Amino acid sequence: xxxxxxxxxxxxxxxxxxxxxxxxxxxxxxxxxxxxxxxxxxxxxxxxxxxxxxxxxxxxxxxxxxxxxxxxxxxxxxxxxxxxxxxxxxxxxxxxxxxxxxxxxxxxxxxxxxxxxxxxxxxxxxxx
Numbered sequence: 001x002x003x004x005x006x007x008x009x010x011x012x013x014x015x016x017x018x019x020x021x022x023x024x025x026x027x028x029x030x031x032x033x034x035x036x037x038x039x040x041x042x043x044x045x046x047x048x049x050x051x052x053x054x055x056x057x058x059x060x061x062x063x064x065x066x067x068x069x070x071x072x073x074x075x076x077x078x079x080x081x082x083x084x085x086x087x088x089x090x091x092x093x094x095x096x097x098x099x100x101x102x103x104x105x106x107x108x109x110x111x112x113x114x115x116x117x118x119x120x121x122x123x124x125x126x127x128x
Contacts, residue, residue, distance in 0.1 A: 009040050013048035014071070017058060022087035023068035061118055079116075083123035 016033055017024065030045040049069045052058035059072045059080065070089055072078070079097060081090040097117050105113035 009044045010048045010051070012038055012040055013045055014052060014057065017049070017052070017069060018071040020070065022089045023059075023061060023063070023070045023082070025066055025068055029069070061116075080118045082118055082120050083126055084120050085122055085126040088123045088125075 012033060013029065016029055016036075020029075026046045026049050027042070029049070030040070030042045033040050033045065049058060049060070049067075052071075053060040053069060057072065059070045061068055061080075061082075072091065076091075077093075077098075078091045079094050081092055082088070094117070097115075101113050101115045105111070
């Protein structure tokens with residue numbers, strides 16, 4: 001799949017997403033862009049975020065029926081620790097998860113396994 005054309009709207013979404021620490025909804029990102037004076041539309045924000053996720057420039061997850069997005073390092077396979085309270089997200093590499101995924105897939109006759117692992121808990125600050 002060829003990358004999408006890099007428009008000012010797409011670049012604005014990429015930049016705004018990169019400024020956020022944790023996962024953010026399209027609506028929240030749209031509001032922040034509008035508050036900063038952008039004329040971008042909500043549908044454009046949704047499309048840009050979905051495209052960034054497909055292309056590996058953003059992580060996405062579902063939480064309470066809503067898609068949330070976070071800028072990530074393209075081309076690096078990783079997992080996340082995510083605070084259920086404040087949304088703090090830490091990228092982690094987990095070789096044990098990789099081995100487990102291959103082993104479980106193979107034991108059931110599956111090949112070429114792909115997986116997404118997000119671990120939810122409370123960060124140190126929220127645990128206090």
